[in-house]
Amino acid sequence: MATLDEVGLGDHVCWRMGPAATFADARAYLADGALYGDKVVVIGSHGTAGIERDGSPSTSVVLDLPDAMDMDRMLAAVRREVHTATREGFRSVRVLTERMPPTAASGAEELLAGELKLDEFASESGAMVVCAFRPSRWDRTTLDGVACMHPHEVGTRAARPSFRMFSTGANRWSVDGVVDSEGAAAFNAAVRAAVRNSPMVKLGFNDLELIDAAGMQALVEAARHLPGRRIVVEGANETVHLCWELAGYAAADLPVVMAT
Template identity: 40%
Template sequence: MRIARSVAGLSPVDVGDHVCWVVPAEDEFQRAARDFLRDGAKIGDKLMVLGSVPPAWLEVQSPRALLIDPADATGGAGWDTDALVSLVGREAEAADRQGFRALRVLAQMERVWPEGTTPQQVADRELRLDALMGGGTAAIVVCAYPSSVFPPELLEQAGSVHPHFTGRLEQAPAFQLFHSAKGHWNLNGVVDADGAESFHAAVIGLLRNMPVLRLSCRGLQLIDASGMQMLVKAADAFPGHRIMVEDSNPTVRKCWELLGFDDPTIPVELAP
């Protein structure tokens, strides 16, 4: 079972981890990224760098390592979600055939996403990548988001749709939504007025691709009225789709009833 956590740097990451790394400064990125790649080479991972990392970084490992700059490959347009997910999945399978322990990916997200990417697009893309990781793909993916490039609202969104988070934000993501099993997603933390828009964007991204979204809320401490309203708003955007809220605590269930959401016409159901 995947468990959300904050990590102190990149050293603790392991196979199956999908990490949001908010990078405060270029020199810190250079140091930590070198260590991350070198550690992988030592333990038998195949390395893949998505970005403009100097080739000298790859001198310590196999010539089969991959250095790909999406911005150059697409003329600055960045990659769409299908291209990114397909690439990681395909190269993870190749790494396994070639005898590597896993595929170790470092992605410079300012080179991956096109200019003008919205928080909702980030949520959609990262959640689809997380579904690949949570589905048992033998890979480690670190998504590096420079705080000097991306606005605070996009950084907050990125942090909320990864199971693991490291780096510096004014405030760490209040909630985390991540893949647990096919059709099942874990929701942890707190969803209140401050994070309601980010939560709505994340749920919209999931509902777009599945008729029934199952949210396990065992790790959810609180969802206030604004969060509940966003949950219903997201479900209403896709007629015929439903959200099943599972493992919610008694406080959440009581508030749901008191606010009048316990209504069979609402396409959100709290499972018994």
Template identity: 45%
Template sequence: MRATRTLAALDEVDSGDHVLQLLDPADDVWDRSRAFVSDGELFGDKVLVVGPFSRTAAAVAPVVLDPARLNGSLISAVRREAASAEREGYRSLRVLHHVTCDGSAADPEQLLRSELDLEEFAADSGALVVCAYQCGEENASAPEQARRVHPHHLGSRPASPAFRVYRTGKDGWTVSGVIDSDGAPVFGAVLRTLLCQVATVRLLCHGLDFLDAAGMSSLADAARCLPDRKVVLEGTNETVRLAWELTGFADPSIPVVMTP
């Protein structure tokens, strides 16, 4: 089963990892990501770079995609490259997703959708995905949001948000930590994004310590955002279930099911 962890260097990235790499605006993304890209040749992986990249800088010749010129969604393009890699005999696909938080790339809904898609793709396919965020202080919300949907992160910089949501298996997502008023908007956005894709979202909540009133409201609102949708929380502790009931959210009109 996948679990959260911190990597000391990018050469530690393993199959199925979805790693958050935080860069300063002045950092050279190629210099900081060289090991990850170069290891593609060492391990027989096809390398895909999403974002600006200098082909002349790499020892391998990666496929480079410009997010602004994609014909369709990012995940569709990534899946096409994964299928191509399999046909061409590569071991796997390794993706470097360079996010600069400018232009359309700064759209929070689009970024969240892309990150959840990449998280699901990495977990289900065994691909290796590194998301390198290079944002200034004016776009600090983008990496803060990204922290919550990456199970792995690079380096010693603090990257442990109050809660995390990440893919557990082919039919569920793990939720861990505490969802309070600070994290409730992102939690709601994550759920709405997932509910747009499937009728029932299954959350494994053995590591969820608590939902405050704002967190419960975001859960209820997200569950009701589309018709015939449902959120199932498995492994919730007694405190979470009791708070849900006492605050009046355990109502048949709210399509949320909580189980021990």
């Protein structure tokens, strides 16, 4: 996306903020709520967001959550706003939230699992969700991995993530782009997060251009990370099928099935 003006129903967007950017730069995205009949939900205080209350849509709601890393709590609060908005006759909900980097070593996996939940929520509810990231506060590798969990991206960036993984239904995820040695670690973390949320997931490879040996190993290791997990891969092209077989994965007793 070129700007936040292009955000549409069901979109989950990674906004990499520039050095001088503030939440006030999203004012047009929020103001469009009144134009299209959407309820606006800003997660964080107006002081933190940099958006003055008198400049916000009259239909806006501010959720000042004490623990910004608690995705389950945040989602529960936003779902309540969606239900309220539906009863009140709004078309949808526009969410704006700033995501903060994890402070614990185990926080990166929690973060990715949360982003997948948020993407699934946007896909199923039709809500618009913009996650703002200040690159100066983030480790670049972690931020690049998180960006892969968003179907859309806007703002400053060095290069497009080699792959993206996003929701296409309950426990179903589409993977596009290229999963190679450069993106294998992020892909492993993303799939581990997906199987953490559900014991059985389906990955759609219809738009995947390439997955190399490192990517396939990352997939297998992610499936083995937790006991009782199963991954079904659908839509893989002939080249991916051939590479999978040549690597010996098709004949092995693995919790990953490459559907024909």
